[in-house]
Amino acid sequence: MSTILIIFCVLAAITLATAFLAIFSRNPIHSALYLVICFFSIAGHYLLLNSQFLAIVHVIVYSGAIMILFLFTIMLMNLNKENEVHKPRITRLGAIVSFGLICVVLILVFINSKPIVGEYITTGEDYQSIKVLGKVLLNEYMVPFEFASILLLVAMIGTVLLSKKEKTEK
């Protein structure tokens, strides 16, 4: 049990350190790369919780797709210190307040959530296998699952529309 605790502590330290570095580093590309390391250590946390599927999908989606597109944009925009916009104080205050509110909501959610893993362990079901996960997703959580896919579709259509509009203006 202690080895898992040590691994957890190391992973948590890496996660927190890289998350802070992502915020504090001056160079936007460095902060994006710190964020990538942060995502990897979060995938490690998923592996500690025995959910291989979630860990791999997290790596594919966040590190493999989203952050690469992010890096892409930053590299092409060539951000310098000169064109860094100085934000007014009220915006910063608003950001802090909204972050605090999100923290409160998340903490409440975590306090009220019931750990379902115990149930699976008592019934002896292999909850980490993708077969069980797929059945649960498409039976119990069918409606939210479909709604999420509709949301993604709408976002995709929106992106296509936005990029098309730019083309006709030229």
Next chain:
Amino acid sequence: MDSTIIIEKSIIILVVFAITMLMAMYSTLAERKVAAWLQDRIGPNRAGKGGLLQPLADGLKLFSKEEFEPDTPNRFLFFVGPAVAMSTALMTSAVIPWGDRFHLFGRDIILQATDIDVALLYVFGVISVGVYGIMIGGWASNNKFSLIGAIRAASQMVSYEVAMGLSIIALLMMTGTLSLREISAQQPGMHWNVFYQPLSFLIFLICAFAETNRTPFDLAECETELIGGYHTEYSSMKMGFYLFAEYANMFISATILAVLFFGAYNYPGMAWAVENWGVNIANVIGIAVLFAKICFFIFFYMWVRWTIPRFRYDQLMHLGWRILIPLSIINIIITGIVILRAEIAVYLGF
């Protein structure tokens, strides 16, 4: 966990690592020999018998070259680039089943480093992380040509990953599992997936070419436009690592192609061989068969490289987004209809 499993797995990992390195090394020689053969030349034949020691000589040369560093503010990232490229190229081999099993010292030894439930997704994850090696290296070089090369390579790889993932879904609908071990066990004898999913295979093959940045998709290092692409500023063994990673990637993608579509270690009469000659001999033949398939695909990569000219960049994107992705979606729909044909017939009242 008992110590024998750890020793067993360590040996498998070491052997797989050594084989990947060896295959990558000799792929460089094979590439030059195949190129020479296709162009009616002799090719390298000075080092060793028939040029057999050429890869060693090349490695020695790269190690002893002067290490040049460009004037870059990101010296650390400049070093990280090739390291990431090389390690991601080697990581994929962990989930590949090299054979069924050996029976030694009274116990079954499974010829695979690890058999995880989501092996195929793991492969995709490692492939998508591999883009970082190129992007970091290209950006840290502090050179416009390197940056454009890196961005071309990354956008190409990201675009073709989509088509690759979609083409695999049709196959997964048929196999019903993501474990590479189970997928290879499902193709005994000549029941290879390529006969059931030819379109999926074709799309996957084209995407594999794009993912490994090989001709006709080697726009990342298009010499006439970009000098050398993302590794323009690299020299000595750091550049060697980038080139080596490309060959390691080629070996791994040839292996994935052989495992997914060409029956992995299976060959006609394997069950008979297991019965009459024993598990060990049948599996030694199986490993040899798998490597024969891999060598064929590596040869195929080289054959294509010296036959088909390079695409233009807009042609590449057109092929990826407007042809391969719709084709693979159509393939998914057809596969779904075929799998559910009995239910559909009942529903329509036939």
